[in-house]
Amino acid sequence: MAEITNDKLLWIYERMRFIREFENRAAGLFAQGKVPGFVHLYAGEEAIAVGVCAHLSERDYITSTHRGHGHCIAKGVDIKAMMCELYGKKNGSCNGKGGSMHIADVDKGMLGANGIVGAGGPLACGAGLTAKIKGTDQVTVCFFGDGASEQGTMHESMNLASIWKLPVIFVCENNGYAQTTPSRYHCAAADIADRATAYNMPGFIVDGTDLFAVYEAAGEAIARARRGEGPTLIECKAFRYYGHFEGDNLSYYTEEEKAGQKARDPIDKFTKGVIERKLLSKDELAKIDARAKEVLDEAVQLAEESPYPALDEVLTDVYVSY
Amino acid sequence: MTTRTITYREAINEAIRMEMRRDSAVILMGEDVAGGAATHLEEKGEEAWGGDLGVTKGLVQEFGRSRVRDTPISESAFIGAAVGAASTGLRPIAELMFVDFLGVCLDQIFNQAGKMRYMFGGKAKVPMVIRTLYGAGFRAAAQHSAVLYSIFTHMPGLKVVAPSTPHNAKGLLIAAIRDDDPVIFMEHLVLLDSSGPVPEGEYVVPIGKAEIARPGKDVTVVAIGRMRLFAMQAAEALAKDGIDVEVVDPQSLSPLDESTILESVKKTHRLVVVDEGNPRCSVANDIVTLAAQQAFAYLDSAPRTVTAPHTPVPFSPPLEDAYIPSPAKIVAAVKAAVA
Numbered sequence: 001m002a003e004i005t006n007d008k009l010l011w012i013y014e015r016m017r018f019i020r021e022f023e024n025r026a027a028g029l030f031a032q033g034k035v036p037g038f039v040h041l042y043a044g045e046e047a048i049a050v051g052v053c054a055h056l057s058e059r060d061y062i063t064s065t066h067r068g069h070g071h072c073i074a075k076g077v078d079i080k081a082m083m084c085e086l087y088g089k090k091n092g093s094c095n096g097k098g099g100s101m102h103i104a105d106v107d108k109g110m111l112g113a114n115g116i117v118g119a120g121g122p123l124a125c126g127a128g129l130t131a132k133i134k135g136t137d138q139v140t141v142c143f144f145g146d147g148a149s150e151q152g153t154m155h156e157s158m159n160l161a162s163i164w165k166l167p168v169i170f171v172c173e174n175n176g177y178a179q180t181t182p183s184r185y186h187c188a189a190a191d192i193a194d195r196a197t198a199y200n201m202p203g204f205i206v207d208g209t210d211l212f213a214v215y216e217a218a219g220e221a222i223a224r225a226r227r228g229e230g231p232t233l234i235e236c237k238a239f240r241y242y243g244h245f246e247g248d249n250l251s252y253y254t255e256e257e258k259a260g261q262k263a264r265d266p267i268d269k270f271t272k273g274v275i276e277r278k279l280l281s282k283d284e285l286a287k288i289d290a291r292a293k294e295v296l297d298e299a300v301q302l303a304e305e306s307p308y309p310a311l312d313e314v315l316t317d318v319y320v321s322y
Numbered sequence: 323m324t325t326r327t328i329t330y331r332e333a334i335n336e337a338i339r340m341e342m343r344r345d346s347a348v349i350l351m352g353e354d355v356a357g358g359a360a361t362h363l364e365e366k367g368e369e370a371w372g373g374d375l376g377v378t379k380g381l382v383q384e385f386g387r388s389r390v391r392d393t394p395i396s397e398s399a400f401i402g403a404a405v406g407a408a409s410t411g412l413r414p415i416a417e418l419m420f421v422d423f424l425g426v427c428l429d430q431i432f433n434q435a436g437k438m439r440y441m442f443g444g445k446a447k448v449p450m451v452i453r454t455l456y457g458a459g460f461r462a463a464a465q466h467s468a469v470l471y472s473i474f475t476h477m478p479g480l481k482v483v484a485p486s487t488p489h490n491a492k493g494l495l496i497a498a499i500r501d502d503d504p505v506i507f508m509e510h511l512v513l514l515d516s517s518g519p520v521p522e523g524e525y526v527v528p529i530g531k532a533e534i535a536r537p538g539k540d541v542t543v544v545a546i547g548r549m550r551l552f553a554m555q556a557a558e559a560l561a562k563d564g565i566d567v568e569v570v571d572p573q574s575l576s577p578l579d580e581s582t583i584l585e586s587v588k589k590t591h592r593l594v595v596v597d598e599g600n601p602r603c604s605v606a607n608d609i610v611t612l613a614a615q616q617a618f619a620y621l622d623s624a625p626r627t628v629t630a631p632h633t634p635v636p637f638s639p640p641l642e643d644a645y646i647p648s649p650a651k652i653v654a655a656v657k658a659a660v661a
């Protein structure tokens with residue numbers, strides 16, 4: 001087990017709790033009609049984004065998916081600006097022009113949620129190429145789902161990253177379903193991580209609900225990338241509490257799957273682990289819980305009160321100059 | 323600045339070389355842009371091909387394999403990598419060997435490169451160039467001869483240029499590499515071997531500016547890419563009949579220099595647009611619409627278009643020759659416009 005400092009453990013818990021709180025609020029606000037459009041929630045997968053991003057600095061990059069809120073929060077994107085973005089408000093992360101599915105903050109190294117499944121792979125290779133050509137030790141993490149693992153872009157990207165030895169870590173978040181289609185149907189391989197062999201890179205399977213397991217595997221892969229030894233594929237097996245998008249009633253989940261989720265809850269598991277091993281106190285965790293509620297209360301209030309973009313902004317930001 | 327005669331191919335090569343010397347953030351990647359990666363040639367610091375048609379010859383010898391990168395045949399991955407690299411500090415030039423291959427990487431161009439800045443509220447920039455070969459006349463048949471610049475022109479967030487002369491190819495490519503937006507740089511297959519006067523040093527042909535290739539007073543002929551050459555031949559023939567043609571080469575299709583086209587139409591009162599692309603939803607129709615909406619009162623006859631038919635490019639040489647708009651077809655259209 002990798003040693004994690006007390007401060008880092010507190011940061012990890014805080015990020016996971018912020019993600020859960022953000023997603024639960026987003027679900028409610030969507031149901032009330034306050035958040036428009038498509039919303040894909042990350043609750044249940046918190047240990048993956050946080051366990052990986054715990055090793056990254058602002059200078060490192062990530063590419064994300066349509067289910068991107070968790071990646072943003074783990075990478076340090078401002079939570080209030082994120083909530084404003086979900087509302088389509090002027091002071092959102094993308095000035096209200098991206099929404100949930102395109103939320104981004106390049107200054108924080110977050111290269112965007114993405115409405116196109118599998119599109120992040122090539123972008124991650126490009127960010128990795130920049131670091132390689134400029135000779136920095138920056139790494140790029142490409143988060144993608146089990147559904148994206150069947151896209152040609154991901155196969156092309158893993159091959160390219162491997163032949164060019166790019167500092168890219170491919171983190172597959174296998175939550176079991178590509179929309180409603182289970183991975184046992186859509187994936188010919190027993191495990192997605194098996195494909196690493198074909199691209200001549202290390203491949204690992206970890207329990208994506210176990211923060212410590214993700215943290216350890218990601219730490220090794222990121223260190224390897226920083227040493228210039230090329231990419232790694234990590235398949236994190238997890239689940240999602242909510243549907244593919246909000247409005248999906250999860251009719252395709254079995255009763256056993258639903259019943260088994262609580263025992264796999266990544267935040268409960270982390271909490272139990274740190275309390276049992278006396279790494280953090282209940283009091284410390286309770287303070288973070290309270291803070292998460294407070295921050296999200298403020299974020300929702302700000303989003304409610306903030307103005308929409310001016311109508312002429314429909315025409316701006318297409319080009320730097322035109 | 324000393325000027326000498328070089329080919330369109332050499333002009334493109336020179337523009338890339340100059341910009342790579344000027345700015346270490348400029349890199350080049352694509353299939354066989356050097357060629358011979360990981361073979362005895364790489365050990366010797368040499369290339370195999372220097373591009374499928376030799377356009378990028380000699381660049382790997384000067385800039386090395388880190389900045390001149392052969393790619394696998396994975397257009398989505400390397401065009402997308404260019405987008406990712408552009409948004410994180412490089413200025414990549416990616417070569418899509420033939421524009422017909424856009425079907426295997428369009429998402430990275432359309433949804434990523436073209437939309438990133440807008441989706442992120444103006445907080446990203448994507449300074450990249452996609453160089454791509456297009457056009458019929460090479461006997462390359464349906465999947466290596468299409469025009470397709472109208473597709474890119476339709477997409478917000480992309481700039482599109484289609485130079486017709488070696489001079490403009492060099493100046494527009496330098497402008498494209500220095501531009502902070504994604505630029506699609508269309509290289510006509512048949513023009514690669516054409517030659518013309520090109521200054522030796524650095525210069526920019528601004529994106530978004532049309533060029534009046536031949537001033538005239540009777541009819542405006544807007545002609546794109548290789549069609550400019552045909553329009554000039556048609557204009558010479560028509561001059562003998564006393565018809566004075568003004569040839570306007572838009573050079574940039576996005577942005578389009580609307581004012582130069584409109585000023586010309588307002589002067590000549592007649593418009594013929596020559597576009598090698600297929601006619602439906604074409605740049606030709608876009609320019610006709612521009613004139614109809616903004617210069618209707620000036621028009622003495624209906625605007626006309628000379629385009630390829632609405633078919634793929636045929637292989638058989640006589641069929642391909644019949645497919646491509648010709649000087650004779652332009653002459654006929656101009657005569658109809660002035661009749």
